Amino acid sequence: MNPIYLDNAATTQVDEKVLKAMLPYFTEKYGNASSQHVMGQEAKRALEDSRSVIAKSIGAKREEIIFTAGGTEANNFCLKGCFFAEGNKGHIITTKIEHDCVLNSCKWLEKQGCEVTYLNVDEEGFVSVDELKGALRPETFLVSIIHGNNEIGTVQDLVKIGEVCKEKGIMFHTDACQSYTKVLINVDKMNLDFVTLNSHKIHGPKGVGALYIRKDSKITPLLHGGGHEFGLRSTTENISGVVGFAKAVQVAGNSDIRYMNKLRAKLIDGLLKIPNVTLNGSKGDERLCNNINVSFNDIEGEAIGGYLDAYGISSSTGSACSSNTLDVSHVLKAIGLSHEQINTSIRLSISKFNTKKEIDYVLEILPKIVEKLRKMTPIKL
């Protein structure tokens, strides 16, 4: 059996079509988009065509898309850039289940004098609109809420949240790295002022992302230089990267979502047949089509992951032992799981490249691993 990659929330395989679209930009069409000559203009055209593809996919205008070196940069840019434009003061509202790049940016901003509220979520990972309303202050300038969660797959209702922000005239940002191409995003319907996107979660290359910035928004650039990206982010553009990013968006289709939904349902059904297994995160349809997160009572997540890896199956876990800091997952903590439940969790995230046969194999192997590890454990919850 070939390796089975079930860690697509971490990153994905580049689609062959994406790679093919990118290759000419390394050795033939390698011009600098700022140059006036033919090769430069060729690069410029590729850059702007790619920008149009990204813009159209979320109902934005071309000039509202700023390419970045990934999701982390786009999130940093939005949070810090808005704070600087605000005059280094004010209040941000975010959640307890954001990606580390949002949480750690917020923690840094707190040291610079920014006030930050971290909203709670319910046991399925949903933000409460009422709690959001209660947290608003006169000095609140930005609400930043993750769209699809990377650990538990919960998808927030951005339309409802956007309405609250619009009513109060507060800028609204979402980190859509995980949901992009999987859940429809429309910047006008959702009243979004900023959207973080990235490429490597959608079968595009790593090191490319984008920040949607609604026209005339107040944001200060982080990278000053030659005035690239409408003066908002200087550095010679990564043409091959953005071409690949755009191609990845173009090849993503609704049939992929339907396919992943089916595979995921099969995998979840099979997993829940193993005794004492619980699904973490959203239980209904408001869940990313590629995300599965389960806890296996009495056995440790990293050990399950280590076993799966020995069988060629890649997974990920929220257990303390697997993290560099020995902290349990902040997301699983926020949905109210105990340390025991968090330490027994694993995440399996699929992609369009996984097959039914692979899922069958996982469902054949995993119960055996669980049984073996349960024979080893001194714990019985």
Place this chain on the structure above:
Amino acid sequence: MKGFGNYSKEIMRHFTDPKFVGEIKNPDGVGEIGNMKCGDVLRISLKVKNDKISNIKFKTFGCVAAIASSDVLCELAKGKTIEEAKKISNAEIIKELKGMPSIKEHCSVLGAGALKKAIKNYEEKGNSNS
């Protein structure tokens, strides 16, 4: 090439194919130690004959490192006299496993502690085995 989590082959071998899993019936000594921060819990049970550890088994809730080091601990302890077994150190366990990623060292420190507890438990019973 290293395996999962940058573990050595030796660690992965002990993890996937441990030889000392279980619980001894009517043990002469038991020791349990838990590191709730990491989430690892380890229980050692042993039999003593003529002042030597004649049988030893472990049960571990924990990560790859914790399970592998439990197994190595038992391997090292079996056949040793009580005094020799008391001297088994974490460093020895790690050496036997051909190294441990530094972040994981804390998961392998359980073993020696649980064994010491099991031996203490045995000694407190008054060496009454015949």
